[in-house]
Amino acid sequence: MNTIDLLQQHRSYRDFSSKPVTATTVSQLITTAQHAATSIFLQAYSFVSITDPKLKAKIAKITTRPFVGGNGHLFIVVADQHRNALLAKKAQPDTDVRLLGSADRFLASVEDATLAAQTLIVAAESLGLGTVVLGSVLNDTSALIELLHLPKLTMPVFGILVGYPNSQNNLKPRLPEAAVHFENGYQEPDTYSDALQSYQQTLQTYYQNRSTNQRQTDFSQIIQGALHATQQRTDLLRILHQQGFLTEKD
Ligand SMILES: Cc1cc2nc3c(=O)[nH]c(=O)nc-3n(C[C@H](O)[C@H](O)[C@H](O)COP(=O)(O)O)c2cc1C
Numbered sequence: 460m461n462t463i464d465l466l467q468q469h470r471s472y473r474d475f476s477s478k479p480v481t482a483t484t485v486s487q488l489i490t491t492a493q494h495a496a497t498s499i500f501l502q503a504y505s506f507v508s509i510t511d512p513k514l515k516a517k518i519a520k521i522t523t524r525p526f527v528g529g530n531g532h533l534f535i536v537v538a539d540q541h542r543n544a545l546l547a548k549k550a551q552p553d554t555d556v557r558l559l560g561s562a563d564r565f566l567a568s569v570e571d572a573t574l575a576a577q578t579l580i581v582a583a584e585s586l587g588l589g590t591v592v593l594g595s596v597l598n599d600t601s602a603l604i605e606l607l608h609l610p611k612l613t614m615p616v617f618g619i620l621v622g623y624p625n626s627q628n629n630l631k632p633r634l635p636e637a638a639v640h641f642e643n644g645y646q647e648p649d650t651y652s653d654a655l656q657s658y659q660q661t662l663q664t665y666y667q668n669r670s671t672n673q674r675q676t677d678f679s680q681i682i683q684g685a686l687h688a689t690q691q692r693t694d695l696l697r698i699l700h701q702q703g704f705l706t707e708k709d
Pocket of ligand 1: 469470471472473591592593594595596617628630631
């Protein structure tokens with residue numbers, strides 16, 4: 460499959476066979492992910508592979524999704540300025556490393572981590588593997604930080620479960636291009652309302668007819684669902700401060 464087709468065939472998988480993802484494949488995925496672009500070449504991220512079944516079970520509990528504890532290789536993707544802080548201090552002990560926790564460097568570490576993660580996902584898909592990103596590992600971020608011994612200037616971003624799919628979900632239709640691609644400035648949604656209306660229909664049809672978990676919904680209801688989710692993760696700003704991020708004054 461060519462790369463464009465591969466990317467346009469992306470879907471998340473939540474049901475994996477018992478075929479293991481070998482250590483060689485894991486290593487190949489990480490090495491490939493490391494080739495992603497990275498802000499100021501700081502490579503401000505780490506991946507933690509969860510190979511201890513007990514630890515995986517604890518993380519699955521945090522997500523509240525039992526499939527996370529089942530088949531598949533679990534990575535936790537971490538925004539990481541800790542390594543850079545230590546290396547800077549080692550080279551020059553009086554270096555003030557607090558700037559590595561600034562909004563600018565925090566965002567850059569999340570950007571780095573996300574670009575590397577997406578590269579890993581595409582690499583996995585190119586090998587016939589399926590993946591799912593797991594923001595739900597942040598349902599109890601403090602517990603996750605403790606379980607993984609994450610030091611200051613690190614923050615878990617999400618998990619990625621990778622495995623050989625047992626079954627395939629339907630392709631999920633995306634917003635029309637007019638809704639996400641503007642020319643020379645921002646466009647308000649009422650300027651592409653026809654395209655949005657037609658998307659609502661497309662999405663309704665998708666949810667009514669998909670192979671599993673069929674339901675009546677459209678994009679507006681999905682947004683409502685996000686706003687009324689039980690897990691609002693309101694502790695994240697406090698945890699970011701505790702981890703040494705976003706501590707600069709306005
Ligand atoms: C940051 C992020 C967090 C996500 N968290 C979860 C999650 O916790 N559980 C889950 O089942 N899927 C999760 N997903 C997957 C999305 O639900 C999925 O990508 C989206 O519904 C589009 O479906 P598709 O990937 O099959 O095209 C997450 C995706 C992203 C980008």
